[in-house]
Amino acid sequence: MAKVLRMSFQNAQGRTVSINLREPVDPLNPAVVSSCMDKVVVGNIFNTSGGDIIAKLKAETVETTVETVIDYT
Numbered sequence: 001m002a003k004v005l006r007m008s009f010q011n012a013q014g015r016t017v018s019i020n021l022r023e024p025v026d027p028l029n030p031a032v033v034s035s036c037m038d039k040v041v042v043g044n045i046f047n048t049s050g051g052d053i054i055a056k057l058k059a060e061t062v063e064t065t066v067e068t069v070i071d072y073t
Contacts, residue, residue, distance in 0.1 A: 004062045007037050012051030019046070024061065033059045 005024040009017045019040070037056040044052055 008057040010055040
């Protein structure tokens, strides 16, 4: 099972932009995640097709299970 931290933001055009981080620490500290998201907004460090990231929307963990049916590698 793979776990991802998905942080969602709003850009200047009102669209949602997500940043995914694989294998986050467990347990996640909501205050640390919020602070990290604040730095993304204030630092303006990512370019999006819809302009600057202007607000944080939510952070969530997503877990997926991958089952390989055929692998030709």
